[in-house]
Amino acid sequence: MEIGIIGAGASTVGLLDALARFAREPGALTILEPSPYLWRGRAFAPDLESVLVNTPPMIMSASHGDPGHYGRWLADQGGSYLDRRLGQPIVPRGVYGSYLEQTAESALAGLRRLGWRTDVVRERVAGVLPADRPTLVTHTGRRHLVDVAVLAVGCGVPQDHYGLGGSPGFVRDPYPLATTLADVAPERDVAVVGSGLTAVDIVASLAARGHTGRISLLSRAGVLPAVWQRPARVTMAHLTTDRLAALAREHGALTLDHLWSLLDVELGPDLAELAEEVRATNSEDPIGRLRRHLSLIDSPGMGRRLLQQAVHVVGPHAWRLLRQSDRDVLRGRYFRAIASLSSPMVPGNAATMLELLETGQLAVIPGLRKIEPGDGGFRVFTDGSVRSADVVINAVNPPPHSIPDGAQAVIASMLTAGTAELHPDGGLNIEPTTGRLMVSGHVDPRWYAVGDLAGGGSFITTSIPGLAARAEATAQAIVSPLMRPA
Ligand SMILES: Cc1cc2nc3c(=O)[nH]c(=O)nc-3n(C[C@H](O)[C@H](O)[C@H](O)COP(=O)(O)OP(=O)(O)OC[C@H]3O[C@@H](n4cnc5c(N)ncnc54)[C@H](O)[C@@H]3O)c2cc1C
Structure with missing residues (x-):
């Protein structure tokens, strides 16, 4: 079988590891991959030492079923990357990229030992040809005929909400920060659009470079990511995929009330604290919230820890079973709370943020309306004021399941050929258990999507x-003899 x-x-690293x-x-x-850095993607290319991973080692294994895989690799590297407040190593993202590289190379070596031919083509796939076998056409016109093709093209880059593209001083995509911050003089007045984890990367990196100018985080609500708590063992005896599926079968769909009752059984008295945390997300002053979260790193309360694990582990299953009206409620009323609590910042970065906020060098500004270029810089309009900035750095995440620029052409060609179909909430329609593409309800065993292009997942x-x-x-579905294409 030939896989493309x-x-x-x-x-793709996870896929290769599983295939091997x-x-x-x-x-x-x-x-097929055009970027200079294989196996790292957008997130884990070489960058400044201040650009850190957002998660501790026990949830960064690229080898599913072996949670200690990354921790063992890291232990072999030597070097101390301890975030002492968290009690866990938090490495620069480029270091994690080296782990991905070595995992991929070792999987390829394993496949070759089994007699596999493995080729890496440094080209972008620009289209497909209608044919019985998937035919991938690269930007130079080369054709690759395969039996099975997997789309692993990742997510998009930040959107330019305020139409600032081309304005001097505007940075549309902040990564790699080693390049984009190189021209930002230390005394410049920097406005960052967004207040999530990308904004935290930018602030931590400006601080590490000795920035002295004002830094403003501009967003609509001014909510920062929560702060990681020391990892503790979270067991979910009730909030399980089996239980969710049973509830959905019994009631026709899963509801938020079902999820809340299961959280209640899991958490007991800690549920009230979690409910208060969710309620306060939009109203609490960001400095007060950050200070409070830093003081709770060692707190024994399990509410946030369990919510975080639930969102990432059972969240994707729950989302597919959830009643449409309840999905809308989650996406609307609870989006910021869930995003902030389920994807927290690491304590080292949180401490840097708090220090800069307390000295007044950093400000979190809610109520952003628009930004206009002007007077050799930018004018920023918020609900209550108009301010200026010399440099604007975009840290707005692309919507989930968006199609990256580099994959627009190949996806357009697949849509035209009828090989793929868009999911109404973004990404492509897939069969959730295998990642196979689905068109008009029919599963195509020759085409797969992994990563955030696979539609139907949560936000x-x-x-x-x-x-x-x-x-x-997906690897299991591809190699399973019963499921192989005829
Ligand atoms: C900045 C950032 C930091 C993150 N940090 C963490 C973290 O610390 N911990 C964590 O658990 N998760 C993190 N994530 C989330 C997630 O783990 C990463 O986004 C993950 O790297 C996604 O991997 P991927 O392979 O799906 O996509 P990507 O890493 O984006 O890789 C997709 C690849 O496809 C290539 N490609 C695109 N179009 C084509 C084409 N037409 N032809 C050929 N190749 C193409 C691209 O060049 C790219 O190399 C982070 C995400 C981001 C954006």
């Missing part, structure tokens, strides 16, 4: 364990 994989980021574990017979593999960006789990399910 489009894109070589973390999802499952494959029993020789085959052939072609991976939270998938993290490494979620990507690795999906990649493993």
Whole structure:
């Protein structure tokens, strides 16, 4: 069997690792990726030392089913990256990229030992040809005929909400910060659009470079990510995928009330604290909230820890079973609370943020309306004021399941050929258990999608364990003899 994989980021690393574990017979593999950094994708390319991973080692294994895989690799590297408040190593993202590289190389070596031919083609896939076998056409016109093709193209880059593209001093995509911050003089007045984890990366990196000018985080609500608590063992005896599926079967769909009752059984008295945390997300002063979260790193309360795990582990299953009206409520009323609590910042970065907020160098400004270029800089309009900035750095995340610029052409060509179909909430329609593409309700065993292009998932960006789990399910479907294409 000949497999073609489009894109070589973390999802593909998870896929290769699983293929190497499952494959029993020789085959052939072609991976197509135009970027200079194989296996790292957008998130884990070399960058400043201040650009850190957002999660502790036990949930960064690219090898599904082996949660200690990354921790063991890290222990072998030496070097101390301890976040002492968290009690866990938090490495620069470029270091994690080296782990992905080595995981991919070792999986490829394993496949070759089994007799596989493996090729990496440094080209972008720009289209497909209508044919019985998937035919991938690269931007130089080369054709690759395969039996099975996997789309692993990742998510998009930040959107330019205020139409500032081309304005001097505007940075549309902040990564790599080593390049984009290189021209920002220390005394410049920097406005960052967004207040999530990307904004935190930017602030931490400006601070590490000795920035002295004002830094403003501009957003509509001014909500910062919560702060990681020390990891503690979270067991979910009731909030399980089986229980969710049973409830959905029994009642025709899952509801928020079902989820709340299951959280109640799991958490007992800690539920009230979690409810208060969710309620306060939009109203609490950001400095007060950050200070409070820093003081709660060692708190024994399980509410936030359980919610975080639930969102990433059972969240994708729950989302698919949830009644449409309840999905709308989550996406609308609770989006900021869930995003902030389920994707927290690491304590080291939180401490840097608090220090800068307390000295007044950093401000979190809600009520952003628009930004206009003007007077050699920018004018920023918020609900209550107009302010200026020399530099505007975009840190607005692309909507979940958006199609990255580099994959627009290939997806357009697949839509035209009838090989793929858009999901109404973004991404492509897939069969959730295997990642196979679905068109008009029919599953196509020749085409797969992994990572955030796979539509129908929740509004939270998938993290490494979620990507690795999906990649493993796809690898299993590809190599399973019963499921192979005829
Ligand atoms: C800045 C950032 C930081 C993150 N940090 C963490 C973290 O600390 N912990 C965590 O768990 N998760 C983190 N995530 C979330 C998630 O784990 C990553 O987004 C993950 O790397 C996604 O992997 P991927 O392979 O699906 O996509 P990507 O890593 O984006 O890889 C997709 C690849 O496809 C290639 N490609 C695109 N189009 C084509 C084409 N037409 N032809 C060929 N190749 C193509 C791209 O060049 C790219 O290399 C982070 C995400 C971001 C954006």
